[in-house]
Structures are given as C-alpha cells and as structure tokens.
Amino acid sequence: MGKKISVFLAIFIVGVIVYYGSYVTNAQASNSTLEKMVNVLNKEAVEMKEWSLYAREEATDVTSLVNFQMKSKQLQTKYKGFKWDIKRENGVWKAKGTRQAGSVKELIMLTYTGDKKSTGGYISYELIGQEFTTQNVSDAEGIFKDNYEKLFLTNPLIFSCIKGEINDKMKSVLSLQVKQLLTAFNAQQIESLMEESFVSVSAYTGLWEEALSSQQQEMNLQIALRKTGMGGQTTLVVGTPIITSEY
Template identity: 25%
Template structure:
C-alpha cells in the first residue's frame, strides 16, 4: 500500500499542470466533506490544503516580497544543503497553522518551488470565510494558474459506525464514480471521480479527483481520510 500511495502521489505531481485547476473557493472541497461528516455526528481530526507551484527565477524578488507582506514576517532560511536552500514562514491563529516554503535549487537556477500549507483542527463558517479570502489573495499575488492544489480531511468514527457505511455515504453524497476499491484486513482505499470538484488527474485515461481511505489503528480505532484529487498524506 505504501508503494501504491507513493506511485499515485508521483503521478499527480508529474502530470501536465493544466489537468489540475483551482476552484474560486479554495476550501470548498473541505467544506463539502465537513458537511457530510457533520451530518453523521463524526468528529473532525484535521483538515489540510496544499498548494504548490514551480516559478521562474526572475519572479523570485516579487514573490518573496509579496509573501513577507502577507505573512507580516520575513522568510527565514531553515535549511541548506549542497542541493538547495529552504526558506519558510509560518503563522498560527484560530487553531489553524499556515506555512509557506520556498525551495531554491542550487543546480537549476532557472526556477524555484513554492509550497503553501494550511492545517486546521476546527471548522466553521468564520474559518472558511477568513481563509478563503486569505488564500484567494495569496493566489493572486504569489501563485499563477499553473498551481496544483490538494485538499484533505481526516475524521475518526466512533466504534458504533462501520467504515463501509461511511464510504457509501460519501460516494452517494458526492456522486462518485468508483474507479478502484482496494480492501485489505486493516485498510481500504477507494479512488474515483466526482463532478462536484474541479481538480482532476488522469489515471488510465480516466479522470480521477477523489480518494477515500480507511485504516484501523491501535486499539481498533478507525481513521477515515478523504483527499482530492488524491490523498497527499500517508494513510
């Protein structure tokens, strides 16, 4: 399963960027999932949004300046190797952590990589509105239409709920066309396509933009992870 996860993630990061599009409301997918989870009285563990892009080096000064203005703090060098320099700035507020990272390769000086991550442990309308506005501003001033975006939501059902029931609920509510459904003793992973969301990646000539994973951990507790277009954290 680990190898399958790594393969899907590599495919998603290497495919032509025009296959992945950002919606006008960057956190709309997270909100869609939260509404379904909330209907079942399930607790939120964590939600996450990842945006990344490779940018030409001629834009470095402007991008760095815009980031530091928006984050109201300087980008600090947090790591340097023979291959790259890593700059980063982070903000924590309202149970939400924002982090933006710039990776400057030493070998290829024609471009650099930007990665923005936002992770939260609470979700409500105020958080959604606040960070939709903030992310949209970031998209306008830092990123371009060539960005890639991934959303992820993690929940832990109580012992009374069968993970199969929740899978079916998500499939029905999101109108998912199932492309594959892998089931093992302690985990299962469903991959498919929903017309509800814009971001897609082509897998075997078919569009895919959602994964649902269920894993039973220590103490028999089950963790459900939903990601679009794929799950980017290991499940």
C-alpha cells in the first residue's frame, strides 16, 4: 500500500511542476483559504490537531557548496532568532532554522544536493500551529506573509494543510466519511485512491479561486483518511492544492 500512496503522491507533485504556470496565488489568498478550511472542518465532527502553511522555491544562486555556505550564513545573520543546524544528510546539505513561539513553530530550510544535473538548491518556509481560533490563525498568517515576502524572490505556490481526527459521530466507513467531507467543502471529486483502511481523493471546490489545472480539469483540494486498527480512530489530512507530505 505504501508504494500505491507514493505513486499517487508523485503523480500530483509532477502535476504541480508541469502546471505551475497555470496556478496563480499569493500569500494573502492562500491564508484566506486556510481560514475557510478551518471554518468548514469546525462544522464537521473533526477534532483539528494541527495546521500548516508551506512554500518552496528554487535557490538558483546556490550552485556550489561555497554558495550554499554563503547563503546559510546570510540566513543565520538575517534570522538570528532561529536555532540553526547545518549538516549533510543522505548526500544532501541542509541548513535548518527553527523557532518556537508559543504554539506556533517556524521552519526555514535551505538545501543543496551537489548534483551536477541540479540547477541549484531549494529554500522553503513552513509555519505550523495547533490553535484554531480566528485570532490565532489570523495572527499566524501575518507572520507567514511577512517572512514569505522576505524569503522568496518569486511568488511560489503556498500549500495549506490541516491534520486532525474524526470522532464517532461521522459515518464509520471511510468512503462515506470522505463523501460527507466533499459535500461539506461543496467539492467535486476528480480522482481517488480507495482501500479498506485508507482513502485519498483529489477534488475541486469553488470555496476559493486558486486551482491547479491537470488534464483540462481544475483541482484545489485533497483529502486523505486513514483508519488505525480495529475500532481505531480515523486520522484526517486536508490540503490545498495537494497534500505535500506522506499520510
């Protein structure tokens, strides 16, 4: 099943690369999308545990280890409030900066593979939180928007994600649970992967304007459900335009 999930996820990642030019977004638009996701899930029998905002762009100026080291020092100087860790892991150089402020965690990552075929490194920024009140989400979005504008030279895709658990009030069969969630988001299913203990669907909703075009269809929502053992809880991951991590 792991291979199926990886293939399914890889298809969408390729879609992001191929259709990047058709996706128009900015920090403000994605943030309002996160708020809409929270509002929808608040009305369902979902116990939200964590939300995240993530963006990444190519660091074309990082074409050598020397460039990587120079840019790493620049980031450490600019973001002194972050705790930095620089190391080589599985052949990839990583400069990782983290900062925890209450329930909100920030992560800046600069990577360089050293591969001659690569055009450069990558820089990413992620904001993770556990509070879901309107004020908490709004304040965190302000932090993300500020650093998004400082870190990135282009206008990279922003991925919004919410993780949680579904209680017993919702229908127990995964296929029915995901159907109920699609209805809540007023979304139309486009593609799906259905298994007994795992379901993942990609869909389109009109709740936000941003969309990714794939095979003449628009997609801007992905939902994954996994049931853990006999009578176990159902974990939920909702992402837009896709989920960027394994689930």
